[in-house]
Amino acid sequence: MRSRPVSITEMRSETPTQCTIVLDWEPEAQPGQFVMVWLPGVDEVPMGFSSIGPSAAITIQRMGDATEALCALDPGDRVGVRGPLGKGFELLEGKRCLLVGGGNGVAPLVPLAEALVAKGCRVYSAVGARTREELLFIDRLAGIAGLAPEVATDDGSQGHHGFVSNLALRLMDEFRPDVVYTCGPELMMRKVADACWERSIPCQASLERYMKCGIGLCDACACGRYLVCRDGPVLSGEHLRGVPDFGSFKRGPSGVKVPFAAPGGGGSIGIRLRSED
Numbered sequence: 001m002r003s004r005p006v007s008i009t010e011m012r013s014e015t016p017t018q019c020t021i022v023l024d025w026e027p028e029a030q031p032g033q034f035v036m037v038w039l040p041g042v043d044e045v046p047m048g049f050s051s052i053g054p055s056a057a058i059t060i061q062r063m064g065d066a067t068e069a070l071c072a073l074d075p076g077d078r079v080g081v082r083g084p085l086g087k088g089f090e091l092l093e094g095k096r097c098l099l100v101g102g103g104n105g106v107a108p109l110v111p112l113a114e115a116l117v118a119k120g121c122r123v124y125s126a127v128g129a130r131t132r133e134e135l136l137f138i139d140r141l142a143g144i145a146g147l148a149p150e151v152a153t154d155d156g157s158q159g160h161h162g163f164v165s166n167l168a169l170r171l172m173d174e175f176r177p178d179v180v181y182t183c184g185p186e187l188m189m190r191k192v193a194d195a196c197w198e199r200s201i202p203c204q205a206s207l208e209r210y211m212k213c214g215i216g217l218c219d220a221c222a223c224g225r226y227l228v229c230r231d232g233p234v235l236s237g238e239h240l241r242g243v244p245d246f247g248s249f250k251r252g253p254s255g256v257k258v259p260f261a262a263p264g265g266g267g268s269i270g271i272r273l274r275s276e277d
């Protein structure tokens with residue numbers, strides 16, 4: 001599958017560390033699918049959709065070379081796109097849904113919320129960030145669901161003081177959702193999935209792994225027996241339950257397994273095998 005050029009129609013600054021690129025592109029995408037975005041001379045990186053429709057959009061967390069370069073683009077500039085790729089969220093009808101997003105993981109939950117509301121679902125959401133300035137798409141989610149998201153910040157500057165996974169546990173017991181959808185740091189999603197398993201609530205989690213081909217050829221994104229680009233990025237709790245890597249290890253660019261760092265960057269689960277990423 002070849003990359004094709006699309007023009008940028010709008011650049012938005014969402015928070016001090018996140019920007020949105022609106023594209024002159026109407027892909028036939030499902031919420032949770034992703035696209036490989038190519039910036040010639042820099043890199044080609046996977047990005048989820050934060051808007052689907054006549055003007056697809058991606059929302060980017062500045063991390064390193066590619067994401068900094070993407071956020072520095074201007075309307076009229078072009079990027080290469082390959083996709084939509086992978087499997088998105090499974091949409092259910094008329095259910096009580098809890099969406100749990102951490103950091104930039106909130107972005108793909110926005111088109112998901114739109115699709116669920118269109119299917120007659122009641123949508124509750126829990127949104128987390130390190131600090132209040134980095135809370136993403138609170139107003140958009142409130143507008144779509146007709147209900148303000150519950151908020152958690154690591155530093156306590158807004159809402160629940162602590163991780164959004166802890167807030168999600170309380171909301172599971174309060175709202176009794178039929179299904180939980182989650183996207184964000186994997187340790188957070190693992191905690192959410194554990195709570196769902198304990199309560200027999202079906203869940204779906206959108207995983208991030210290092211991706212090269214994006215189409216199931218190179219194995220870079222292997223997670224247990226799944227290729228995250230082909231079988232995911234959204235995997236059901238049922239599938240993830242048998243995957244020891246979920247919440248424990250990802251793979252770096254060379255394929256070496258790297259444990260997930262604990263929040264705050266201090267410790268990690270196990271010993272860091274190699275500091276390659």
Ligand SMILES: Cc1cc2nc3c(=O)[nH]c(=O)nc-3n(C[C@H](O)[C@H](O)[C@H](O)COP(=O)(O)OP(=O)(O)OC[C@H]3O[C@@H](n4cnc5c(N)ncnc54)[C@H](O)[C@@H]3O)c2cc1C
Pocket residue numbers: 034043044045046047048049058059060061062063064065066067068104107207208209210211212233252277
């Ligand atoms: C399915 C999927 C959807 C994603 N959606 C978004 C999104 O909507 N918004 C967003 O900001 N980020 C998203 N990411 C993560 C994003 O791809 C990385 O943050 C980005 O590639 C970092 O590149 P960099 O050069 O800026 O940073 P680097 O300094 O190169 O890397 C920073 C971190 O990003 C990871 N990373 C680098 N290259 C890749 C790659 N090719 N594939 C996966 N991870 C990589 C590294 O392992 C490292 O942990 C998604 C990742 C996946 C797998």
